[in-house]
Amino acid sequence: MKQPVRIAVTGAAGNISYSLLFKIAAGEMLGADQPVILQLVEIPQAMDKLRGVAMELEDCSFPLIHGITLHDNPFDGFKGVHYAMLVGARPRSKGMERADLLEANAAIFSEQGKALNEVANRDVKALVIGNPANTNCLILSRNAPDLNPSQFCAMTRLDHNRSQGILGNKLGVNPSDIDGVVVWGNHSPTMYPDLHNATVLGGESVIDQVDEDWYKTEFTPRIQKRGAEIIEWRGLSSAASAAQAGLDHMRDWALGSEGKIVSMGIISDGSYGVAKGIYYSFPCICEFGSYQIIKDLEVNEYGQAMMKKTEQELLEEKAAVDHLLPAETAESRENLKTSTDGQTQFDNGIDAASAYYKADRIC
Amino acid sequence: MKQPVRIAVTGAAGNISYSLLFKIAAGEMLGADQPVILQLVEIPQAMDKLRGVAMELEDCSFPLIHGITLHDNPFDGFKGVHYAMLVGARPRSKGMERADLLEANAAIFSEQGKALNEVANRDVKALVIGNPANTNCLILSRNAPDLNPSQFCAMTRLDHNRSQGILGNKLGVNPSDIDGVVVWGNHSPTMYPDLHNATVLGGESVIDQVDEDWYKTEFTPRIQKRGAEIIEWRGLSSAASAAQAGLDHMRDWALGSEGKIVSMGIISDGSYGVAKGIYYSFPCICEFGSYQIIKDLEVNEYGQAMMKKTEQELLEEKAAVDHLLPAETAESRENLKTSTDGQTQFDNGIDAASAYYKADRIC
Numbered sequence: 001m002k003q004p005v006r007i008a009v010t011g012a013a014g015n016i017s018y019s020l021l022f023k024i025a026a027g028e029m030l031g032a033d034q035p036v037i038l039q040l041v042e043i044p045q046a047m048d049k050l051r052g053v054a055m056e057l058e059d060c061s062f063p064l065i066h067g068i069t070l071h072d073n074p075f076d077g078f079k080g081v082h083y084a085m086l087v088g089a090r091p092r093s094k095g096m097e098r099a100d101l102l103e104a105n106a107a108i109f110s111e112q113g114k115a116l117n118e119v120a121n122r123d124v125k126a127l128v129i130g131n132p133a134n135t136n137c138l139i140l141s142r143n144a145p146d147l148n149p150s151q152f153c154a155m156t157r158l159d160h161n162r163s164q165g166i167l168g169n170k171l172g173v174n175p176s177d178i179d180g181v182v183v184w185g186n187h188s189p190t191m192y193p194d195l196h197n198a199t200v201l202g203g204e205s206v207i208d209q210v211d212e213d214w215y216k217t218e219f220t221p222r223i224q225k226r227g228a229e230i231i232e233w234r235g236l237s238s239a240a241s242a243a244q245a246g247l248d249h250m251r252d253w254a255l256g257s258e259g260k261i262v263s264m265g266i267i268s269d270g271s272y273g274v275a276k277g278i279y280y281s282f283p284c285i286c287e288f289g290s291y292q293i294i295k296d297l298e299v300n301e302y303g304q305a306m307m308k309k310t311e312q313e314l315l316e317e318k319a320a321v322d323h324l325l326p327a328e329t330a331e332s333r334e335n336l337k338t339s340t341d342g343q344t345q346f347d348n349g350i351d352a353a354s355a356y357y358k359a360d361r362i363c
Numbered sequence: 364m365k366q367p368v369r370i371a372v373t374g375a376a377g378n379i380s381y382s383l384l385f386k387i388a389a390g391e392m393l394g395a396d397q398p399v400i401l402q403l404v405e406i407p408q409a410m411d412k413l414r415g416v417a418m419e420l421e422d423c424s425f426p427l428i429h430g431i432t433l434h435d436n437p438f439d440g441f442k443g444v445h446y447a448m449l450v451g452a453r454p455r456s457k458g459m460e461r462a463d464l465l466e467a468n469a470a471i472f473s474e475q476g477k478a479l480n481e482v483a484n485r486d487v488k489a490l491v492i493g494n495p496a497n498t499n500c501l502i503l504s505r506n507a508p509d510l511n512p513s514q515f516c517a518m519t520r521l522d523h524n525r526s527q528g529i530l531g532n533k534l535g536v537n538p539s540d541i542d543g544v545v546v547w548g549n550h551s552p553t554m555y556p557d558l559h560n561a562t563v564l565g566g567e568s569v570i571d572q573v574d575e576d577w578y579k580t581e582f583t584p585r586i587q588k589r590g591a592e593i594i595e596w597r598g599l600s601s602a603a604s605a606a607q608a609g610l611d612h613m614r615d616w617a618l619g620s621e622g623k624i625v626s627m628g629i630i631s632d633g634s635y636g637v638a639k640g641i642y643y644s645f646p647c648i649c650e651f652g653s654y655q656i657i658k659d660l661e662v663n664e665y666g667q668a669m670m671k672k673t674e675q676e677l678l679e680e681k682a683a684v685d686h687l688l689p690a691e692t693a694e695s696r697e698n699l700k701t702s703t704d705g706q707t708q709f710d711n712g713i714d715a716a717s718a719y720y721k722a723d724r725i726c
C-alpha cells in the first residue's frame with residue numbers, strides 16, 4: 001500500500017462535495033491502492049453540517065481513508081496537501097452584479113491562495129471548481145507567488161464531458177470512443193466547444209458526421225447553457241456531474257489521460273495566440289503528473305472568432321479584479337524559477353505547462 | 364468487454380439514488396469491465412426530475428453506460444433486469460401510525476414484487492433499501508412466487524458498515540482490518556450489532572479490547588440510532604452512506620465478499636432458532652454470486668435476548684401486513700423448485716440461501 005496523500009476539499013458540506021468525497025474515498029480518483037487523508041474545509045457556519053458528512057464517511061468503513069480532519073479556515077485545512085479541490089465559492093445572489101460576484105469571490109480565493117502558498121505541499125495540484133472558476137483560479141494563483149501558476153487549474157472538464165456524452169448519444173457511439181473534443185476558453189456561456197478535431201475510434205471525423213447547422217445552433221448553445229437546462233429539469237444544480245468532472249480532471253492530471261485529449265483551464269502561455277496570464281481552457285494531454293498543451297490543432301476562421309470572444313470575456317473579468325491582484329513583480333517571478341526544487345523552468349508564463357514536469361511527484 | 368447487465372433502480376430521482384447511480388456508472392459496483400444498462404423507475408410526478416438526473420449521467424460521459432431508460436412503472440422498468448435496487452419507499456409522514464406506514468409500503472412492494480415476478484430476468488438479485496426494508500422485502504418476495512425467496516435481500520449493510528467504521532475509529536485500526544462484525548435482525552432500532560465474534564486482522568478479539576459498558580450503553584444504541592444522529596448534524600438524512608452500503612451489498616453478493624463476513628437481511632431458514640419466513644439479518648459469506656449463512660457463531664445469553672427482541676419486532680410487522688400477503692400455496696412452492704432452470708433446490712424456506720448457487724449467472 002502506498003503512503004497516504006492529503007486532499008483538501010473546500011465547500012465540503014455542499015452538494016458537489018457530497019458527491020465528490022464518497023467517490024474519492026472509494027478510490028475513483030487516485031486508484032484503489034492510494035490511501036487518502038481528507039482535509040475538509042468549510043465556512044464556520046457550516047461546521048455542524050460538515051461533521052455530519054464526516055460521520056457518514058466514517059459510516060462507509062472505507063479502507064482508503066486514513067484520516068479526516070475538519071477545518072473552518074484554509075490555513076489549517078491546506079496544511080501539507082498534495083491536492084486541493086476548491087469547490088466552495090460565493091454564488092450569485094439576487095440583485096448582485098457581475099462585478100460584485102467577482103469581488104466577493106476574489107476575497108475568498110485571495111485568502112485561499114495565500115494559504116496554499118504558505119502551508120500546502122510544494123508540489124500541490126489545485127483545481128478550482130467554484131465559479132467563476134477561471135478568474136477565481138487567476139486570483140488564487142497570483143496570491144500564491146511561491147507556487148508555479150501551472151500548479152493551478154480551472155475546471156472545464158464538465159463542459160468537455162458534456163460535449164463528449166451528448167455527442168456520443170447523437171452519433172450512437174460510446175463516448176469513450178470519441179477523442180479530440182476541445183472546449184476552449186472560459187467556463188461560461190462564451191466557451192467554445194470545438195468538434196473540428198474530434199474523431200471516432202481514431203478514424204472517422206466527427207464534424208463530417210454532424211450537420212453544421214445542428215453543430216452551431218443546437219449543440220454549441222446546448223453545451224454553453226447545459227447547467228441551466230439541468231436546473232430546469234432537476235430543480236437543482238448539476239452537483240453529481242460537476243463532482244465527476246472534478247474527479248476526472250484530477251485523476252487524469254495525476255495518473256495520465258492515456259493519450260487522450262482533455263480540456264483544462266490552465267495558465268495561458270500564448271499558445272494559439274491567446275493572451276498570456278489568464279486561465280484559459282486548452283486541449284491537453286496528461287502524463288507523469290503533468291499536462292502539455294496540444295499545440296498543432298487546426299482552428300478555422302469560425303473557431304478563431306469563437307476563441308477570441310471567450311478570451312475577451314476572460315480579459316474583462318481580469319480587468320474587473322485587477323485592482324485586487326497582488327502586483328506581479330520580477331522578484332515573484334524569480335521565486336518561481338527556484339520554487340520547486342529548481343526543476344521548474346517557468347519564465348513569465350511562457351511554456352509554463354510544458355515546463356512543469358516531475359515524474360516522482362506522488363509517491 | 365463483457366455483455367451489459369440491466370440494473371433497475373427505483374426512487375431513482377431521490378437523494379440516495381443521486382449518490383448511488385453515479386457510482387454504479389463509474390464501475391464501483393460490478394467492476395470497471397462490466398457495462399450496464401440503467402433502468403430508472405420513479406413515480407409519475409418525479410419524471411421531470413428523473414430526466415434531469417439522466418441528463419447528468421449522460422453528461423459524465425461514462426464508458427460503462429450502454430443505455431439509460433426512464434420508467435414511471437415497475438412493469439416496464441423491471442424488464443429483463445439482472446439487478447433491482449429498490450430505493451423508493453413511502454416515508455413516514457406526520458400523524459402516520461406504524462401500521463399505516465407498513466400498509467402504504469405494502470402497496471408499493473406488492474406491485475413491484477408482481478412486476479419482478481412477471482418481467483425480470485429469472486436470476487434477478489433484488490435488494491430492498493427503502494424502509495421498513497425487511498418487511499418490504501417480505502412483501503416483495505411473497506408477491507413474486509416464481510422467483511426464489513433467496514433472490515431478495517433487505518439492506519442491513521449500512522448498519523454493518525457503521526459498526527465497522529465506528530469500531531475502527533475507536534480501536535485506531537483500519538475498518539477493513541476488522542472481520543466478524545454481525546448485525547442481526549431488523550433494520551430498525553431493535554437491530555443487534557454483535558461484536559463477540561469480531562477480530563482485528565484475524566487475530567485479537569474485538570470484544571476483549573472494548574469496555575463492556577461502552578459496548579452495551581454507548582456503541583449499541585449509537586448504531587441503532589445512527590440515522591437520527593446524522594440527521595441532527597447534517598440536517599438531511601444519510602443518503603450517501605446508504606447508497607454506498609447498497610453498492611457494497613450488491614458488489615459482494617455478485618462478486619464475492621472475499622472470505623469476509625457481511626450482514627444481509629435474507630429469508631430465514633431457521634438458523635440460530637430464528638423463525639422461518641421472515642427477512643432477518645444474518646452473518647453471510649458471498650461467493651460465486653451466492654450467499655451462505657455462517658452457522659457456527661457463538662451467541663451468548665445477552666445476544667440471544669437481543670436477537671429474540673428484533674425477531675419479535677419482525678414477526679409483529681409480518682402480522683400487521685399478513686392480511687395483504689398472497690397465501691403461500693403448495694403450488695407456489697412447487698414453482699420455486701423449477702423456476703430457475705431446475706437448479707434451485709429451494710424447499711419451504713429451508714437452506715434457501717445455500718441452495719441458491721449458479722456460477723455462470725453473469726456473463
